[in-house]
Amino acid sequence: MYFYLPIYKETKEQFEARYEKAFxxxxxxxxxxxxxxxxARMKLMMKDQLAxxxxxxxxxxxxxxxxxxxxxxxxxxxxxxxxxxxxxxxxKRYFDLIPPxxxxxxxxxxxxxxxxxxxxxxxxxxxxxxxxVEDTPFKGCFVxxxxxxxxxxxxxxxxxxxx
Numbered sequence: 001m002y003f004y005l006p007i008y009k010e011t012k013e014q015f016e017a018r019y020e021k022a023f024x025x026x027x028x029x030x031x032x033x034x035x036x037x038x039x040a041r042m043k044l045m046m047k048d049q050l051a052x053x054x055x056x057x058x059x060x061x062x063x064x065x066x067x068x069x070x071x072x073x074x075x076x077x078x079x080x081x082x083x084x085x086x087x088x089x090x091x092k093r094y095f096d097l098i099p100p101x102x103x104x105x106x107x108x109x110x111x112x113x114x115x116x117x118x119x120x121x122x123x124x125x126x127x128x129x130x131x132x133v134e135d136t137p138f139k140g141c142f143v144x145x146x147x148x149x150x151x152x153x154x155x156x157x158x159x160x161x162x163x
Contacts, residue, residue: 074113
């Protein structure tokens with residue numbers, strides 16, 4: 001079992017707020033220059049240009065790193081990798097592995113044996129992810145673990161951890 005979880009510089013809401021703020025600023029600047037209303041067609045063109053500059057999709061294009069979660073004896077392994085710094089908005093995953101001594105959890109099995117239900121497993125994942133974004137090169141970032149949240153109730157965690 002593997003999960004590839006993206007690490008983002010900002011949450012989706014933060015990105016969308018920054019996008020809207022930049023769009024409103026551009027529209028107001030154009031209104032000041034033309035001293036009038038901006039047509040709907042012009043606004044669409046401005047939104048398209050802004051989307052090209054900021055990256056069209058927050059979901060894939062703004063991942064600055066990845067966490068690969070794999071199965072280990074009595075727990076899970078967490079392998080961290082950075083995205084390619086030369087192509088920060090590339091939709092593909094480029095892995096530049098972080099050495100195990102440089103970050104929390106990399107290549108080590110973290111025990112989940114004390115977790116008895118999906119709620120306990122999710123809390124354990126949350127604590128690991130909060131430590132990852134505090135103690136690694138991803139300080140202040142956001143780990144999107146919605147994949148695990150959405151599947152948590154459908155996975156038999158106890159038998160998965162024990163194997």
